[in-house]
Amino acid sequence: MQSTYLPPSAFSARAAIPDMDAYHALCAHAERDYEGYWGMQARANLDWQVPFTRVLDESEAPFYRWFGDGRLNVSYNCLDRHIERGLGGKTAIIFEADDGAFSHVTYSGLHARVCRIANGLRARGVGKGDRVVIYMAMSVEGVAAMLACARIGATHSVVFGGFSAKALQERIADAGACVVITQDEQLRGGKRLPLKSIVDEALALGGCGSVKHVVVYQRTGGGVTHVSDRDIWLHDLMADQPERCEPEWVGAEHPLFILYTSGSTGTPKGVQHASGGYLLWAALTMKWTFDIKPDDVYWCTADIGWVTGHSYIAYGPTAVGATQVIFEGVPTYPDAGRFWQTIERHGVSIFYTAPTAIRSLIKASDMDPAVHPTNYDLSTLRLLGSVGEPINPEAWLWYHRQVGGERCPVVDTFWQTETGGHMITPLPGATPLVPGSCTLALPGIMAAVVDEAGQDVPDGQGGILVVKRPWPSMIRTIWNNPKRYQASYFPEELGGALYLAGDGAIRDKDTGYFTITGRIDDVLNVSGHRMGTMEIESALVAHPLVAEAAVVGKPDDTTGESICAFVVLKKDRPGGADATALAQELRNWVAKEIGPIAKPREVRFGDNLPKTRSGKIMRRLLRVLAQGGVVTQDVSTLENPAILDQLAKAV
Numbered sequence: 001m002q003s004t005y006l007p008p009s010a011f012s013a014r015a016a017i018p019d020m021d022a023y024h025a026l027c028a029h030a031e032r033d034y035e036g037y038w039g040m041q042a043r044a045n046l047d048w049q050v051p052f053t054r055v056l057d058e059s060e061a062p063f064y065r066w067f068g069d070g071r072l073n074v075s076y077n078c079l080d081r082h083i084e085r086g087l088g089g090k091t092a093i094i095f096e097a098d099d100g101a102f103s104h105v106t107y108s109g110l111h112a113r114v115c116r117i118a119n120g121l122r123a124r125g126v127g128k129g130d131r132v133v134i135y136m137a138m139s140v141e142g143v144a145a146m147l148a149c150a151r152i153g154a155t156h157s158v159v160f161g162g163f164s165a166k167a168l169q170e171r172i173a174d175a176g177a178c179v180v181i182t183q184d185e186q187l188r189g190g191k192r193l194p195l196k197s198i199v200d201e202a203l204a205l206g207g208c209g210s211v212k213h214v215v216v217y218q219r220t221g222g223g224v225t226h227v228s229d230r231d232i233w234l235h236d237l238m239a240d241q242p243e244r245c246e247p248e249w250v251g252a253e254h255p256l257f258i259l260y261t262s263g264s265t266g267t268p269k270g271v272q273h274a275s276g277g278y279l280l281w282a283a284l285t286m287k288w289t290f291d292i293k294p295d296d297v298y299w300c301t302a303d304i305g306w307v308t309g310h311s312y313i314a315y316g317p318t319a320v321g322a323t324q325v326i327f328e329g330v331p332t333y334p335d336a337g338r339f340w341q342t343i344e345r346h347g348v349s350i351f352y353t354a355p356t357a358i359r360s361l362i363k364a365s366d367m368d369p370a371v372h373p374t375n376y377d378l379s380t381l382r383l384l385g386s387v388g389e390p391i392n393p394e395a396w397l398w399y400h401r402q403v404g405g406e407r408c409p410v411v412d413t414f415w416q417t418e419t420g421g422h423m424i425t426p427l428p429g430a431t432p433l434v435p436g437s438c439t440l441a442l443p444g445i446m447a448a449v450v451d452e453a454g455q456d457v458p459d460g461q462g463g464i465l466v467v468k469r470p471w472p473s474m475i476r477t478i479w480n481n482p483k484r485y486q487a488s489y490f491p492e493e494l495g496g497a498l499y500l501a502g503d504g505a506i507r508d509k510d511t512g513y514f515t516i517t518g519r520i521d522d523v524l525n526v527s528g529h530r531m532g533t534m535e536i537e538s539a540l541v542a543h544p545l546v547a548e549a550a551v552v553g554k555p556d557d558t559t560g561e562s563i564c565a566f567v568v569l570k571k572d573r574p575g576g577a578d579a580t581a582l583a584q585e586l587r588n589w590v591a592k593e594i595g596p597i598a599k600p601r602e603v604r605f606g607d608n609l610p611k612t613r614s615g616k617i618m619r620r621l622l623r624v625l626a627q628g629g630v631v632t633q634d635v636s637t638l639e640n641p642a643i644l645d646q647l648a649k650a651v
């Protein structure tokens with residue numbers, strides 16, 4: 001058996017779930033009385049304006065409804081109820097700017113800001129059910145904009161600030177947004193990067209006729225074009241608006257947000273979440289997985305453009321009235337000690353980041369011992385978390401030892417945009433930890449490993465990760481595309497009733513612990529960012545010189561995977577300097593079509609791609625070639641085996 005790490009007894013003594021007996025008791029409650037269990041949690045963790053009488057409605061499965069006749073307001077639950085309980089003066093946000101300046105915002109201060117934005121939006125006709133796209137960097141204003149939408153019942157769709165004008169335009173058009181909230185520029189690692197001008201470009205691409213206003217937060221003061229009647233500064237929108245705003249009470253199923261994510265085919269999917277069930281799980285997992293306490297200083301390094309920034313920055317921490325750090329910058333500026341310095345400076349006690357960041361900081365501190373975490377006072381830390389991709393045992397051990405001083409449990413949290421919150425994760429006061437395993441499903445989450453026909457497989461045998469019962473924070477549908485929702489997540493091949501996560505998994509024979517073995521579809525995970533191979537291929541094929549393209553992932557020590565593209569041109573295959581130049585042009589092209597995160601690390605040119613006789617591209621062979629390997633698999637079905645030699649050579 002691998003070595004296990006038991007929770008420190010002092011940690012367990014104060015923990016929300018103090019031991020495995022308490023964990024099993026909760027699981028047993030959920031097994032015995034599923035609706036009773038979830039109804040109890042929803043009453044205990046949220047404030048309802050109108051209590052629900054019905055917990056789960058499965059009559060239109062897999063379009064499930066949770067707490068359907070209850071009414072609430074998400075921003076009320078994240079702000080007002082804390083203030084009503086005397087916590088108005090508590091720090092909600094410690095904002096750490098890119099340049100190291102920082103400021104504190106209290107719950108009352110955040111409430112006032114949210115209300116003024118909400119009133120300003122209402123004054124411009126934005127209301128319940130309208131869509132608002134938020135294209136901003138990490139800021140108090142970004143979080144306040146999200147909460148302001150929730151306050152008036154508008155459905156937000158945050159688009160990551162690294163996405164290109166084209167990617168932004170597609171999302172604005174699909175969501176049919178009436179307002180875009182952005183900022184003049186963003187600051188990252190001492191550099192100023194434009195955001196407002198990218199919005200201008202996106203809107204100029206067309207298809208965005210629904211957009212009536214662009215609201216601009218002035219972050220840097222950099223020059224921006226002002227389109228009269230359309231553009232308005234955020235400070236002007238907020239000026240003269242009262243600091244109170246009556247919340248829009250909505251049904252629990254009201255769409256809180258849409259977040260676009262990559263699937264295995266076609267365009268990005270607009271994952272739609274509801275209000276009540278989503279917020280319940282964001283709040284409850286803050287208490288369980290992060291064991292959040294009133295005096296904790298919590299820091300999640302994610303961006304609001306991803307789901308982690310939704311559940312574990314904008315909504316979860318505020319729903320439980322926590323104090324959190326919000327960080328504008330990057331881990332390596334001014335040097336690779338920035339995370340540790342920030343933890344020391346603000347006395348962070350719970351730290352949540354991604355394996356890719358840990359791996360790059362391991363490298364950096366190997367090269368420059370001055371930025372090693374042990375040079376900083378990290379004694380306030382009591383819990384560490386990981387998210388976004390599998391954490392390899394080496395990185396886990398370094399995180400545990402060098403950052404956590406062997407005193408902090410490490411919670412490896414497995415979940416997805418679609419799941420809304422944590423699914424499989426250790427409980428820090430209860431679960432014995434095994435590096436590289438996300439351990440057990442949270443109470444009420446019926447995760448299982450099945451075969452291709454949807455039948456359970458025995459522990460110790462790998463298979464497909466599914467969830468057998470609906471849960472409150474699950475995706476409700478794909479915006480504009482309910483058919484795709486059903487086909488992607490509840491496929492007929494598995495019987496139509498199991499939620500398909502899209503990952504492979506294996507459970508340990510002795511412990512039942514889950515280990516995630518990676519995506520089983522054509523989704524890549526580069527530095528914890530999800531990307532569809534099809535999306536990148538479509539971008540490449542949109543280039544005038546490209547006839548055909550196939551994209552595969554290649555394992556990478558730091559980023560988890562890197563993108564390798566095999567390209568066939570409409571003209572002859574280039575060589576030498578021409579090939580290098582064209583490869584660079586195509587990389588930049590993809591950055592422009594999707595965003596810099598989708599840039600292939602490597603581009604190889606061939607006269608063709610390896611195809612079966614029926615014309616299917618054999619990606620498994622390309623994966624071998626990308627890794628520099630020799631194809632030893634059976635290639636008898638291959639139409640053109642000679643192409644493998646050509647593609648084996650990098651440009």
Ligand code: 6R9
Nearest residue numbers: 387388389390412413414415416417516530
């Ligand atoms: C939260 C988030 C989801 C995909 C998921 C899986 C991978 C996330 C993981 C993990 C192993 C973990 N993933 N956490 N794999 N261990 N702890 O990342 O959402 O961007 O939708 O990505 O990320 O492959 O299916 P999202």
